[in-house]
Amino acid sequence: MKTLLRASALCLAMQTGMAQADVEPTQKDAIAMVEKGAAMVKSQGKDEVMKRIAARDPEFVVGSLYLYARDLKSGVVLAHPINPAIVGKDLIDVPDTNGKTYRREIIELAAKTGKGWVDYTYKNPATGKIEPKTTYVLRVNDIVLEAGIYKK
Structure with a gap:
């Protein structure tokens, strides 16, 4: 009987996990992830957060939602869990498919107001299609x- 109960509990846990992976992240999820990263920068330092982003820490990569970082002054990517090939690169003036230099807008928004949202288009790795995306930005030092998140 105990074995049956454990097997049932395991199946339920697996189903719950799979269901959560299918749920699209929301703006609240993006804000919460960025704020979690900011709190960690303040408590453990920038280097620790960069290491955890690069290592695809489950706190900072959840389904299609992930945390990444760039330098405020140069716009150079400091850490990216999905595309590590762009780390160390200055992509600030590379436009999206509509010609928008959204990375420059991200840096300008962060420098001016400290936080906010930037809209652009980007290739969704899950669908392989160019889709509208919005990114929450927060300056920390x-x-x-x-x-x-991708807009639906």
Whole structure:
């Protein structure tokens, strides 16, 4: 009987986990992830957060939602869990498919107001299609933390 109960509990846990992975993240989820990263920068330092982002820490990568960081002054990508090839690169003037230099807008918004949302288009790795995306931006000292969601 105990084995049956454990098996049932395991199946339920697996189903719940799968259901959560299918749920699209919301703007609240993006804000919460960025704020979690900001709190960690303040408590454990920038280097620790960069290491955890690079290591795809489950706190900072949940389904299609992930935390990444760039330098406030240069716009250079400091950490990215999904596309590590762009780390160390200055992509500030590379436009989206509509010609918008959204990375420059992210840096300008962070420098001016400290936080907010930036809209642009980006290739969704799940669908392979260019889709509208919005990213929450938060300045923490000399870095910008970001997490974005695809708009449906």
